Amino acid sequence: HKVLLTGTPLQNNLEELFYLLNFLVPEKFTDLQSFLDDFAVISKEDQVKKLHDLLGAHMLRRLKADVLKGMKGKVEMIVRTGLTAMQKKYYKFVLTRNYEALKVKSGTSLTNVLMELKKICNHPYLNDKCSESAARLPNNAFEGSELTANCGKLLLMQKMLKKLKEQGHRVLIFSQMTKLLDLLEDYLEYEQYKYERIDGSVTGSIRQQAIDRFNKPGSESFIFLLSTRAGGLGINLVAADTVIIYDSDWNPTVDQQAMDRCHRLGQTKQVTVYRLVTKGTVEERILRRARQKSDIQAMVITGKLVSKKADQSGDTLQGSEVVSLLLDD
Numbered sequence: 001h002k003v004l005l006t007g008t009p010l011q012n013n014l015e016e017l018f019y020l021l022n023f024l025v026p027e028k029f030t031d032l033q034s035f036l037d038d039f040a041v042i043s044k045e046d047q048v049k050k051l052h053d054l055l056g057a058h059m060l061r062r063l064k065a066d067v068l069k070g071m072k073g074k075v076e077m078i079v080r081t082g083l084t085a086m087q088k089k090y091y092k093f094v095l096t097r098n099y100e101a102l103k104v105k106s107g108t109s110l111t112n113v114l115m116e117l118k119k120i121c122n123h124p125y126l127n128d129k130c131s132e133s134a135a136r137l138p139n140n141a142f143e144g145s146e147l148t149a150n151c152g153k154l155l156l157m158q159k160m161l162k163k164l165k166e167q168g169h170r171v172l173i174f175s176q177m178t179k180l181l182d183l184l185e186d187y188l189e190y191e192q193y194k195y196e197r198i199d200g201s202v203t204g205s206i207r208q209q210a211i212d213r214f215n216k217p218g219s220e221s222f223i224f225l226l227s228t229r230a231g232g233l234g235i236n237l238v239a240a241d242t243v244i245i246y247d248s249d250w251n252p253t254v255d256q257q258a259m260d261r262c263h264r265l266g267q268t269k270q271v272t273v274y275r276l277v278t279k280g281t282v283e284e285r286i287l288r289r290a291r292q293k294s295d296i297q298a299m300v301i302t303g304k305l306v307s308k309k310a311d312q313s314g315d316t317l318q319g320s321e322v323v324s325l326l327l328d329d
């Protein structure tokens with residue numbers, strides 16, 4: 001026999017699935033093009049059933065709910081925010097390739113426009129030209145009020161964290177960018193929130209000490225900052241019950257694994273996930289692309305199209321829970 005043990009049987013497309021099946025049963029799955037033609041429109045019910053019948057003999061799936069019967073669920077909500085005046089200016093500079101304003105040599109192409117746009121959505125100070133003129137404290141940290149006022153996500157998160165703190169929640173904040181975590185550290189120092197941090201540069205022993213401090217009963221640490229792909233999947237941070245995905249990954253599985261660092265064995269509370277998205281920007285495109293991947297995986301494995309309902313509802317936070325979270329006293 002051949003066995004594949006994986007948490008992500010499908011990440012991007014059906015071609016990946018074919019090669020896994022070809023590895024397992026090469027005499028049965030021989031023709032890639034024929035396989036793709038057979039399931040060209042995976043949203044059709046008859047094709048989904050046909051694919052499930054095909055996979056039934058080759059796939060065993062175990063969910064957390066099958067093992068942890070009493071574990072509470074996880075709720076994910078998308079919170080849209082806007083760009084500040086500074087962000088709009090620099091976002092336009094990137095789109096129009098204004099090299100001088102962006103501190104890029106004349107004639108040099110912006111090789112990764114998408115990444116530059118993501119930086120501006122996360123915080124304009126991630127652009128060197130913008131950060132040069134920013135107000136700083138004697139210790140070289142960014143001045144907190146301007147740091148917050150110039151970023152739509154931080155303005156929103158300021159209100160969220162105030163309410164979450166009052167309500168006794170503890171929070172994990174994930175970002176792909178370690179430089180953004182540096183900015184968030186300056187912000188948390190400004191707000192006087194106690195926190196821990198893990199990114200790719202943190203070694204094993206120091207990492208475990210930070211985890212132990214956060215999980216310790218009676219810990220004063222309110223927030224844990226993490227880079228999305230750092231720290232290892234085995235991290236257990238069940239002391240937190242709230243996750244903020246500051247910026248989304250192209251691969252939805254990466255964000256899923258990030259959320260699950262507090263939604264795992266030992267968690268006694270319902271986990272709430274807030275995904276921050278800047279409306280009218282490239283971030284919405286990234287979210288749509290990630291959802292397409294999630295839809296393919298959901299259709300293949302469970303037969304359910306999970307994001308269609310969210311899309312039909314506008315995918316925006318409107319409920320009373322959000323109102324209570326964001327409104328001031």
